[in-house]
Amino acid sequence: MAYADDCDTRPAPVLPATLKILVAGGFGAGKTTFVGAVSEIEPLCTEELLSGLSEEPDPLDGVEAKTSTTVALDFGRITLDERHVLYLFGTPGQERFWFLWEELCAGALGAVVLADTRRLADCFPAVDFFERRGIGFIVAVNEFDGGHRYTAGEVREAVGLGPEVPVVRCDARLTSSGTGALAALVHHLLFTAATDPAKPWNPDRGEPR
Amino acid sequence: MRARAAYGMGAPRDTPWLDDSAGRVMRPYTASGGRTRPAAALDLLSLVTATGVRPRGPLGAEHSLALRLCAGSAAVTVAEVAGQLRLPAVVVKVLLSDLMEFGAVTAQAPRFPGGGYVAADDQNLLRAVLDGLRRRL
Numbered sequence: 001m002a003y004a005d006d007c008d009t010r011p012a013p014v015l016p017a018t019l020k021i022l023v024a025g026g027f028g029a030g031k032t033t034f035v036g037a038v039s040e041i042e043p044l045c046t047e048e049l050l051s052g053l054s055e056e057p058d059p060l061d062g063v064e065a066k067t068s069t070t071v072a073l074d075f076g077r078i079t080l081d082e083r084h085v086l087y088l089f090g091t092p093g094q095e096r097f098w099f100l101w102e103e104l105c106a107g108a109l110g111a112v113v114l115a116d117t118r119r120l121a122d123c124f125p126a127v128d129f130f131e132r133r134g135i136g137f138i139v140a141v142n143e144f145d146g147g148h149r150y151t152a153g154e155v156r157e158a159v160g161l162g163p164e165v166p167v168v169r170c171d172a173r174l175t176s177s178g179t180g181a182l183a184a185l186v187h188h189l190l191f192t193a194a195t196d197p198a199k200p201w202n203p204d205r206g207e208p209r
Numbered sequence: 210m211r212a213r214a215a216y217g218m219g220a221p222r223d224t225p226w227l228d229d230s231a232g233r234v235m236r237p238y239t240a241s242g243g244r245t246r247p248a249a250a251l252d253l254l255s256l257v258t259a260t261g262v263r264p265r266g267p268l269g270a271e272h273s274l275a276l277r278l279c280a281g282s283a284a285v286t287v288a289e290v291a292g293q294l295r296l297p298a299v300v301v302k303v304l305l306s307d308l309m310e311f312g313a314v315t316a317q318a319p320r321f322p323g324g325g326y327v328a329a330d331d332q333n334l335l336r337a338v339l340d341g342l343r344r345r346l
Contacts, residue, residue, distance in 0.1 A: 015284050018254040018319045019338060044292025048253060049245065049299045070297065073253075075288055080341025084334075087254055087288065107254070107321030109338070176346060183342040190335045 016085045020107055021182060023090045024130075025114030026122020030142040030172035031090035032074050034114060038088065038178040039076025047072050050100035069100060078179075086182075091126075101129055110136035110189050112181055114172065117141060117150050120158050127159055136189045140170040140181040164192070237296050240271035241303035249306035253291075253298060254319040256284040257305055264311035271296070275304045279314050287316075 023031045036043040051068040074090035091104060105111075111130050115123040123139065130137040141155055150158075152167040161167065168184045171177040238245070259280035268276065271294070278290050291301040308314045 015256045015258070015317055017334070018256060018286060019334075020254060020319075020321075041289075044289060046253075046288055046291035046295075046301075047297040047299075049297070070299075073288075075253075075292065077289070078342075078345070080338060080344075084337050084341055086338060086341070087286065089253075107252075107319060109335070179342055179345050183339060183346065186335055186339040186342060190332065190339060193332055193335065 022111040024126035029114040034172040035076040043076045052100045138166040241300045247302035247306035251302045253288040
């Protein structure tokens, strides 16, 4: 499908569907490493202007303020087949940017929340966000060298996850491990969609802005 | 199936506003003439295709580079153009929407799955993604 002739009467190519999965987690949880390990291209970074309703009320009028901020996003790509290309976006870790996520999440299939067991609380904002927005996610425990190994059950309890949310182990440095975590997410999304047809799959996805 | 990976060789390290030692030598929004609102609605995952139409009149360096990236493969996402050019996405959206006005590129918005409720084709989509990921394991 790669053609680059300069012919003026180029037929309209059948373009693949571009799909999006978010990689979230606290600062230093391994998001950039994860995206780099699974991507078929050298991961790229761009800055995107995102806007959203700040959780902090405007002190002047007490109304939620619409704020725009530029955030840096890492992204990578996986060509699944000629009709589906998956893009991974490593999301800004800083908690103060959470209100901007709405825009980033529009159209996302789901999310992998990376958890570092040394700083488990860092992944709480991501978990809260996806739970509240009804976006399917899994928690992938990134196993760092020398870190204490917890069982999936211990992590589930510590984060306060419902029984339906899968907890998997992964090594964000390894392609196979990261790809396995993505497969676990999509399997979870498929299973959730299949067993609960009445539930809005993701009520917030919208048209791209 | 070949991955759409063939971009202009080494292009990102060779842009006029980046110097290896000095870093960015031009303010990024200069490329868009200070504009931050693209005329066309573009998503990070919109696919941009070069039409083969050459814009009349001279293009700026940044417009030319963006167009070259689009022409280098069947289609390229806005995010990838931004990443390759190392420019903020909003600047690249302005450049690309200029190129759309010239007729030099067309853009296809991402067709996000869903629309509220799970449809049969959403499940087929997820199944295709899962199969594609498993083939890589």
